[in-house]
Amino acid sequence: MSCKTGKFSVRMGGLFVALLALTAFASTRRKPPEPPFQYAAGTERVAPSCGGNLEVTADALVFKCPSATLSMRFASIDFMEYRSDISKRVRKLGLPWQVELERRHPRRNRYFTVVYKQEAAATHVVVLKVSPTAMRPYLAEIELKSGKRVEVMGYEDYE
Numbered sequence: 001m002s003c004k005t006g007k008f009s010v011r012m013g014g015l016f017v018a019l020l021a022l023t024a025f026a027s028t029r030r031k032p033p034e035p036p037f038q039y040a041a042g043t044e045r046v047a048p049s050c051g052g053n054l055e056v057t058a059d060a061l062v063f064k065c066p067s068a069t070l071s072m073r074f075a076s077i078d079f080m081e082y083r084s085d086i087s088k089r090v091r092k093l094g095l096p097w098q099v100e101l102e103r104r105h106p107r108r109n110r111y112f113t114v115v116y117k118q119e120a121a122a123t124h125v126v127v128l129k130v131s132p133t134a135m136r137p138y139l140a141e142i143e144l145k146s147g148k149r150v151e152v153m154g155y156e157d158y159e
Helices: 002-028 132-146
Strands: 037-042 051-056 062-063 068-073 077-083 109-118 123-131 150-151
Touching: 037 062, 051 132, 068 109, 068 123, 077 132, 132 150
Parallel strands: 077 150
Antiparallel strands: 037 051, 037 123, 051 062, 062 068, 077 109, 109 123
16 A cells, blocks of 8 residues: 555656646746836827836936837926826817827726927827826826926726
């Protein structure tokens, strides 16, 4: 009987080692993390859903994704907002959108909108999709460096 128990232990040990090796192999083949910011809509010619990062430099917000780099100087920014959709204030600007945001009203803030002027006072809009968790650290830094307030929609206003 001890021989059968020993074979069982060896098989279970072998199975455990194989499972560990499979787990290690699977963990090395994981996809890289998704970029925190995605181009959702706006007046710029950027591929929809182009994922990238937002850098807050001393004098500008810089969105970098594989297909484009957008620089929005703080001095040229009219206003910024973080909300669950695009506000009426932005829609009433009547700008020629290159990428339209699909209309739906999620219950959480997801869209960081920047309205700014560039080249001969032409107004531009950039709407970036970003989760609240990823956006939270940026809010204070953007306000501090730009000297401008980011209007954040409260969750209770969504009803």
